[in-house]
Amino acid sequence: MSIFNKVAIIGTGTTKFGENFDMDYKDLLIDACYQAFNDARVEPRDIQAGWLGTYMPYAWGFEGNAGNTVTETLNLAPVPITRVANYCVTGMEAIRNAALAVASGEYDVVLAVGVEKMRDVPSRGSLVAQHVEKGHPVYCKGRTAPGMFALLATRYLYENRLDRKTLSRVAVKNHRNGAMNPKAHFQKEINIEQALNAPMVAEPLGLYDCAPTTDGAAACILTRAEIARKFTDDFAVIKGIGLSTWGGYFTMQFNPEFNFLEFKSSQEAARIAYSQAGIKNPSEEIDVFECHDCFTITEIINYEDLMLAERGRGWMLIEEGKTALEGDIPVNPSGGLKSFGHPIGASGVRMVNEIADQLRGRCGKRQVRNARTGLAHTLGGPGVVSCVTVLERGD
């Protein structure tokens, strides 16, 4: 029994992403959820269960570390709400759990919401501190999030005889898309010289190769596909959703089986989702992609892991412009994590929302024409967990 065609997304809500210093965690949560309620034409009391994705309850260490943060903030008691966390896959994991619960027949209407309030602490305190000050007392010390993915960039550029310019093209593309997205953290185009001349973060990754530290929330309402029309005619259906884990957070770089050129978790998650959705040739059968571009190198490797390009050929897609908004394989029309921002727990929901909105023709200037099938992909930790969701316009 597969999840194929069993679950529909009937409402989406995404806050403005950015440094939302005037909003707290709960403001973000409320705004995303009420947008989704309104879109789905449901009332809060219609929600039968909920899943909250928050990766790291930064500010107090408690806000968002259990489902009760949603219950209390939205006054939803006594509805069952569960917090999930799976590194950067956290948000999509909330959707996956919600979708499986709906598919099981236990619930009719559920909420999946991802929230991350990262900028109540200095940006160096949120992501960087994870690696520098937390974790094992000595293993991996000196590792930072950009430093972790820079190890892949170094090896990938070496294997394929490329230079940093190829990476910069991803940043230029995603900034261009982000400039058309009123909710994106960055809404500014950049050129290749700006990207190349930006300060170095972790060689060969410069500032524009890295996603920012962002506040944001995204929510969606899921229901059984067969009753979706009771709420709205404008919805998206989940064709497949696959999760895979491979390797450990503090041991990935010690594993000789990891070649620093691919993420097996992404490959397996894609294999599951494609098989459920009956997709044989993703670049032909899927019209629009949101993938996890935490760093520019990650997007290029995603092309290969999602089977949009052969192994070692992913870089050609960006060089040839195929993944631009107008290209054959539009990737990250939203601006991606690079421009939209990456509030960790929110991102996975935001990406599914973006695809659902693309399929429903709601994306304004960044709309991919005639998008009927779309894919959202997230990757977590040093590439040790991945989730792929394939959606289709409901009709």
Place this chain on the structure above:
Amino acid sequence: MPSVLNIGTYIPSRRLTKEAYSNLRKPGFAAEPAIAGYDEDAVTLAVSAGELALDNFDRNKVRRLFFATVTPPFLERANSSVIASALDLPENITTADITSSLRSSLTAIRLACESAGADETGHSLVVCGDKRRCAPETPEEMSFGDAGAAVLIGSSDDGIAVVEGVYSSYSGFMDFWRMDGENTVNTGEARYSIEYGFQKITIKAIKEFLKIKGLTPADISRLILIAPDGKAHRAVFKKTGFESGAEESEELFLRIGFCGTPAPILLLAYSLSGIMEGQRVLLCGYGSGVDLVLLRGTGRGGEAKNNLDLQISKKKPLKDYTEFLKLKGFMETEKINPFTSIPVLAREDGALLRLHGTKCRGCGTIQYPPRRICWSCSSKDNMESIKLNRKGRVYTYTKDYVYASPFPPTAMAVVDLDGGGRFYCQMTDSDMESIKIGSEIRLCFRRLHEGGGFVHYFWKAMPV
């Protein structure tokens, strides 16, 4: 007879040269002291030298480890225990820190010789290291060098020198001192200290020892003596009747400075190639008294000397005085406050300090950190402990500007170790431009950071 089986030396490559020295009173006679990395201390310097001394020797034969230093990182908690683990020595051996005097390295050699008869096949390892600090802008800056040295002592006859006698005297003379809580060395008035301290006390001890042994300077081909100021030894040579060896002492001082407790051992290694079989040398260590060791050469000291010459020749002058201040810890740079857990460190001592990984008995895969379930064939609890090779090649790397360090960027490398296993760590002592995929590296024991109020040691990769 106890004998010196091997000597290991370790000289950091950085040198404080006149160009980088800021003091306008630049002295005419000045050394180019060796300056340790910001991530080195007496313990890591001693481990680096100890590794060389143990090269090709069976570590299971080591029954005693003595660590000599005047700059112990831990004042309470044995530094020698950390060193013994890092050198992967057996767990049931004697370890001791012998500290507080600049001659403590020779005191340790004496103790090692005296215990050599206790178990005929057992060896004693003396390691020493020092990273001394004087106040910035004081003249001592141009003489205080950092180094490590190690001497392996056993009862075998095929060593590089045989020990024929030892002598000790003590004195509370105040020429160099440091009170608890102080981190720079105080010095007495220079000329008085030299004449009434160093010279008077060593002359007396040498004369006394020769009398006891019934020897004259003519029976001894070299006096191995280095003065804290690099030149005061000349008067000692003169007044005790020795002729040979004074130039070597000066030469070594000018190249690396006076390196604390390792100084006399470094000079011994430096002089070894000139010592023929059967020739005697008198090794002298000064500081709060004197320790003397009379050695008879076997003509086999060439390798230790070659290693030392190579280390001395790899000289990298510091860029400027700021670099010096940062290396010595006089400038505050961005701080981190890493998490620690004493139970975790205690539980994982074998992996973290000894660098032991696991090897799957099922499929032979070497894995680190140690695992219970094989990540290749999934067999459970079917592992044997294995010591990882310290050499390997860079598989991939980055230079990270985000991580706080006194000298950013921090190079991080994924290393494929010779013989199997992969390691991921910081790189150190590397010229950033020279790091490439495929570069040969060696793992070295360094200070990683301080967390929870104490230093954490771990392994870093340095270019070969």
